[in-house]
Amino acid sequence: MVSIIQNSQNRDTAAMQIKLDELIVRLEGAREELLDLEQLDEDKIEQIRKQFEDRAAKARSGTDPGPPPSVVGA
Numbered sequence: 001m002v003s004i005i006q007n008s009q010n011r012d013t014a015a016m017q018i019k020l021d022e023l024i025v026r027l028e029g030a031r032e033e034l035l036d037l038e039q040l041d042e043d044k045i046e047q048i049r050k051q052f053e054d055r056a057a058k059a060r061s062g063t064d065p066g067p068p069p070s071v072v073g074a
């Protein structure tokens with residue numbers, strides 16, 4: 001029973017990832033290097049998450065967050 005639930009969750013997760021990838025590809029100006037973030041190690045993912053947190057904090061404070069952070073070389 002547990003394996004059936006896990007299989008279903010894995011399928012749902014994969015489908016959701018494909019849908020998100022499609023949205024990223026279709027958005028003008030979206031950074032395609034974000035498509036396979038799940039393949040990066042935890043340290044790089046955490047570094048990117050921190051960049052987005054900093055960007056969100058600047059936007060909330062009314063400060064121009066500037067261009068989005070680059071994942072390349074992260």
